Amino acid sequence: MSAELEGAFPNLAADGYTVASSKTQAYNCVAWAAGDASRWWEPGIYWPGPTGDDLAALTGLFTALGYVPCVGDELEAGCEKVALYADDQGNWTHAALQLPDGWWTSKLGPDEDILHRTPQALLGDLYGQVREIMKRTSPTSSGGTI
Amino acid sequence: MITLTPEQQQDVARRFQGLATRWIATTRYRSNTQALRNHPVYQELVALGEPVVPLILMELGRQPRVSWFVVLTGITGENPVPPALAGQVDATARAWIDWGRQRGYAV
Numbered sequence: 001m002s003a004e005l006e007g008a009f010p011n012l013a014a015d016g017y018t019v020a021s022s023k024t025q026a027y028n029c030v031a032w033a034a035g036d037a038s039r040w041w042e043p044g045i046y047w048p049g050p051t052g053d054d055l056a057a058l059t060g061l062f063t064a065l066g067y068v069p070c071v072g073d074e075l076e077a078g079c080e081k082v083a084l085y086a087d088d089q090g091n092w093t094h095a096a097l098q099l100p101d102g103w104w105t106s107k108l109g110p111d112e113d114i115l116h117r118t119p120q121a122l123l124g125d126l127y128g129q130v131r132e133i134m135k136r137t138s139p140t141s142s143g144g145t146i
Numbered sequence: 147m148i149t150l151t152p153e154q155q156q157d158v159a160r161r162f163q164g165l166a167t168r169w170i171a172t173t174r175y176r177s178n179t180q181a182l183r184n185h186p187v188y189q190e191l192v193a194l195g196e197p198v199v200p201l202i203l204m205e206l207g208r209q210p211r212v213s214w215f216v217v218l219t220g221i222t223g224e225n226p227v228p229p230a231l232a233g234q235v236d237a238t239a240r241a242w243i244d245w246g247r248q249r250g251y252a253v
Contacts, residue, residue: 008174008175025210025211025212025235026235026236028177028212029177030177031233038233038234039232039233039234039235040177040212040233040234040235041177041233042177042178042179042180042212043180044180044215044216044219044225045212045215045232045233045238046232046233053178053180053181089181091178091181092178092181093176093177093178093181094177095177107177108175109173109174109175109176109177110173110174110175110176110211110212110213111174111175126175126176
């Protein structure tokens with residue numbers, strides 16, 4: 001548990017979470033959700049999708065990775081889901097990946113990875129709101145790619 | 147390269163250290179640093195201009211931070227990172243430091 005994290009994300013403690021890694025600049029949330037822990041994925045740095053700071057750039061990236069929009073964030077057998085966040089200005093802020101057990105994994109920018117029970121754990125001033133849930137067929141029958 | 151008097155160098159370094167602390171705090175937990183180009187701290191850093199480039203490069207040498215890349219590009223208009231290394235943070239930091247040395251910065 002981390003007082004700093006809980007200060008930055010006011011819903012986190014009530015939602016339930018675990019710190020799952022030490023801090024590293026090597027990769028960020030988008031890379032982590034895409035299954036790449038070797039690069040920082042951001043337009044202008046590395047971004048294999050339509051460029052831009054807005055949510056369309058982030059949804060376009062995950063579309064290129066085989067995801068399609070869906071309605072709910074509940075666990076679906078045979079699917080993996082990502083929750084995509086944006087702030088009030090429309091800039092994308094974060095991506096979280098659902099794990100086969102229904103929890104979500106998030107890399108918090110240049111800081112640590114956490115596991116959290118729901119996407120709502122990270123709502124607030126920093127990441128804004130969840131603006132899109134997308135899903136794709138799990139690459140493996142057992143679920144996640146990480 | 148702009149030449150500053152020792153007093154001017156000290157003033158730039160002092161202003162930079164204050165802004166650097168605020169920039170690191172601002173970019174904590176954030177993955178979309180490019181979207182912060184309208185942030186006041188970013189604007190102040192970029193406004194300091196070329197004299198802070200060697201200070202940023204020294205920061206990168208101590209600890210690579212992605213949040214400095216957007217500031218360096220904002221000041222210099224450059225991106226010295228080969229496409230094959232895109233996204234690799236340590237390699238990107240080294241590319242910027244090499245770029246600085248080639249231009250005569252003491253880093």
